[in-house]
Amino acid sequence: MSTKLTNAQIAWRAAQDLPDGAYVNLGIGFPEMIAKFKPEGREVVYHTENGILDFGEAPPAGEEDWDLINAGKKAVTLNPGAAFFHHADSFAMVRGGHLDVAVLGAYEVAENGDLANWSTGPGSVPAVGGAMDLVHGARQVWVVTDHVTRKGEPKLLKHCSLPLTGVGCVTTVYTSLAVIDIVERRFVLREKLPGMSFEELQFLTGAELIAGGVADLIVPEI
Amino acid sequence: MGKIIADLDSAVADIADGVSVMIGGFGGAGAPIELIHALVERYGRTGSPGALTVINNNAGNGAIGIAAMIDAGMVAKMVCSFPRSSDPRAFTERYLAGRIALELVPQGTLAERIRAGGAGIPAFYTPTSFGTQLAEGKPVAEFEGRMYVQERWLKADVALIKAELADRKGNLTYRKAARNFSPLMAMAAETTIVQASRVVEPGAIDPEHVVTPGIFVNRVVEVPDPRQEEALLREGSR
Numbered sequence: 326m327s328t329k330l331t332n333a334q335i336a337w338r339a340a341q342d343l344p345d346g347a348y349v350n351l352g353i354g355f356p357e358m359i360a361k362f363k364p365e366g367r368e369v370v371y372h373t374e375n376g377i378l379d380f381g382e383a384p385p386a387g388e389e390d391w392d393l394i395n396a397g398k399k400a401v402t403l404n405p406g407a408a409f410f411h412h413a414d415s416f417a418m419v420r421g422g423h424l425d426v427a428v429l430g431a432y433e434v435a436e437n438g439d440l441a442n443w444s445t446g447p448g449s450v451p452a453v454g455g456a457m458d459l460v461h462g463a464r465q466v467w468v469v470t471d472h473v474t475r476k477g478e479p480k481l482l483k484h485c486s487l488p489l490t491g492v493g494c495v496t497t498v499y500t501s502l503a504v505i506d507i508v509e510r511r512f513v514l515r516e517k518l519p520g521m522s523f524e525e526l527q528f529l530t531g532a533e534l535i536a537g538g539v540a541d542l543i544v545p546e547i
Numbered sequence: 548m549g550k551i552i553a554d555l556d557s558a559v560a561d562i563a564d565g566v567s568v569m570i571g572g573f574g575g576a577g578a579p580i581e582l583i584h585a586l587v588e589r590y591g592r593t594g595s596p597g598a599l600t601v602i603n604n605n606a607g608n609g610a611i612g613i614a615a616m617i618d619a620g621m622v623a624k625m626v627c628s629f630p631r632s633s634d635p636r637a638f639t640e641r642y643l644a645g646r647i648a649l650e651l652v653p654q655g656t657l658a659e660r661i662r663a664g665g666a667g668i669p670a671f672y673t674p675t676s677f678g679t680q681l682a683e684g685k686p687v688a689e690f691e692g693r694m695y696v697q698e699r700w701l702k703a704d705v706a707l708i709k710a711e712l713a714d715r716k717g718n719l720t721y722r723k724a725a726r727n728f729s730p731l732m733a734m735a736a737e738t739t740i741v742q743a744s745r746v747v748e749p750g751a752i753d754p755e756h757v758v759t760p761g762i763f764v765n766r767v768v769e770v771p772d773p774r775q776e777e778a779l780l781r782e783g784s785r
Contacts (some may be wrong), residue, residue, distance in 0.1 A: 374654060375573040375727050391575050391777035392725040398574040398633075398777070409723060411730040413662040416655030420674060450639055451651050454629040457681065458655030461674035492678035
């Protein structure tokens, strides 16, 4: 077992928790990878903000239809039973509590479930897309992320320092080192890499970890 | 009924300086490229319409469509959720130079504000953006133990929309995910101008299949084989 999970391995771990029959929105970029690792035999219907339910994989190169894209502007295909709808209906599905799971990336997550993932502060062009809507309404809001920044600083914190996407919205964080649920405004450790001690993980986390029945975080080589 | 307009130039001929223009599309899907370019050409020829407020999910890509409007200098302000794209140069340059204004709106709030504008609802409450910078200065209220932000309707003088089929009465269908904001914008604009790939006789669209009823549509111009913004960009249009 290596010292930390790759993004593909984090995506694999999150995918194992997708409930059968769930309606799921995967955020642009890293979270999209989760679809590849959905366990056999489970049916998941994917929602995209721009008005499709039940889209499938990317078409082969050269067969793209650019009127058939996901929120990341990538070409997709349709599964049997897919539906088109306009943007207000699409976000009614989001805010109205009809999605089971939304998965997003993060710059920072606070122990009370606050998420910062849309702005690194002044000096660039701000862009929010659908992130602020997605964090409200889905029954579970998951974050997939490296446990620390490129500089090695914790991304899981007592309080976010960057502009917030939503307040108290995250329910589970799948990181390169651990699986952590947010329960009553605390980080509750569910799984950690077997090669790492609780103290080592706590050192890389910016708020107190609560140890429940901690299991080993085991993922395949991908 | 007289909603059918013979050509693109006539369809956009009376759009005035300083008005607000909703433009359908999400990225390239649904972007009414021919209508936009007719407006850009008119601006190049006559210097009008300028100082426009443009409402779209994005803020242009490459140098065509909305990016061409921005490059031409016709746009004073963008209202959008995501002013980034694979090539956001046109907007980014002007924004960082302080030459174009930006109202950033979360995507679902943008859609609902437009819907509210078309539905005669001046304000509504949404959980989106509560406790964030984008809620600053807005009234908040608690409903059933949760906090919500008040958002106001968004209306426009003009909407430019791409449809698949249109009949003479203005009933519309769309193609796949090119639908996105267009049915909402058609409701929220004073004058809704549609480019349709095919204009058919009333009755040719099954009433069960009409997405935008003709009451929301003022003008229709037929543009057979319309260009697709994303496809154009990938072919190397700049």
